[in-house]
Amino acid sequence: MQIASADYNAMKQLKTFETKEELNNTVRAFLYHYKHELTPAAILTLKTISRFALKIPGVCWAKISTIASIIEKSSRTIHRALKQLEDLGIIERLKTIRKNGGYGHPVIIIKPIPGLLLPDHVTSDVTSEMSHRQNTTNTDMTSVQSAKNDSETEIFKTESLRVNKNNNTYMHKREIDEIELDSNFVSKEVPGEFVKKVKIAFDKAKQIERLWHSTKVAFQKVWGPCRIDEKSLELVFEAWNKTVKKYKQRKIEFNKIPGYYYGTLYGMVYDEKMSIYNKPQIPEILRYDFIEGESL
Template sequence: MILSNADYSNYKKLSKFENTEHLNNSIRGFLYKYKHELNQSVIDVYRTIANFAVKLSGVAFLKQQTIAEIIGKSIATIKRSLKVLKDLKAIEIHRTKREKGRIKGGFGHNVFVICDLSDELSGELSKMNHREEAETPCHQTQKQQNYAKESSHSESNHLKEFKKRKTNLNYDKEFLSSNLPRQFVDTVSSFHDNQTVFNLWNRLCLATKKHADSSLILSHIDMFIKTYKECIWKFKTNRIQGDFIGYVYGAWVNTCKNIILEQNSRIGLYYDWLA
């Protein structure tokens, strides 16, 4: 089934879940059953799709390249992992045609639909819930109760935090601060987890790589951070549909172009962006 690009109303109709809780139960059941049976790449791909599938309750639209950059694997690995997930009937994959926007023709991003496995995995969910209940103390101290209240989150947030701890152990704040500009880390970590901060830094490096060297980032870090904050504002006001990281990347490319054009205009040079 080939869909039109940017057709969000039809994407939403592909959802197989009534609400976020229903979606989370299916995701939790799948991860509980298969996390020791499948290799880590497959699990990471599934988790990435799940992270992007919250807004439309199980429907995510993003490119294979984006998944590859997020989990740090090759396109070939992503394709193999997607085939495994599809064979397990964990996801459906729909292609899109570019019928809207400035560029028309050809294929666009993929639309991934997480399948409802809650009925098939009801036994696994019962085991998981029973295990969680067994691990819960019968009596809690007042200090433990207060801590539980302070650290309570929605189910989706809890699941995301669990994923971060399992897969992002190497990207703690100390690691980021010692390898990335502190100003960048402090700003972006206010909105994203450590893994996403690192991924966004890689996208910024990629955005400037073709037309400049890394010194452009350091010398104009304020401008790139300003661009990032503008993207955050647009995201919060629902002006960004789809992949946020991809949108920020495009905005950073434009910022890079504007910086170099301004520099060249001062010395009377013209930069060929088609080169």
């Protein structure tokens, strides 16, 4: 199903709840039953979506970038969270089409789940209340500013039963999965000076390790199996500085940096080898010490 972007009347037709209380209770019940299966990012994403889905109960038109900014996660993390929530059946994403053609950002629908209820013995810490929002006749559907300015509901935590040790382990695994492997996780094989140099452009461990691999390949292509010593690192850093300068001069694009760096370093290593092999040789006769009677 596709709807026109910024069409408020079409949005109203997507309403999935009659009242804000119904929406709130559905989200609370879902979190009670499925919290152990959700990543922390998915939980925060669902709570944030529910706050934006009050004007038309169940319908959220906030942009991914807005949600990411609010919960301080990357857009990629939000997409993964939405995928998980969609797989569990609590939300649905619908494409929108702009008036001038092309797709707009998707509308996120929170769906009722029949039979999903909170047990009688479970109560919220504080009675959940849905805040009143002023009716707006001229709604800017491309902005969520009004949603942020209005007082918003908070989905309060529910008092749940103790989870067993296996569920605790599962949750810890989820949290670990969310960790970004930055420069602190780079293999010890990569010199610290190299990491410090290149992390101004590439801060992920995998990116830095891939760049170091291309560094080793550049030397091996010229010298064969070899060890990159301190003197060789001087060439490495000179090649990197040339690459950064070229980018700063806007002569190469950012995604071309690894390839340009490799080509520059390879050329420098090759030139160094040629300078050694082409170095003028001293004739043997000039190496003989006629005074001492032995070769120098």
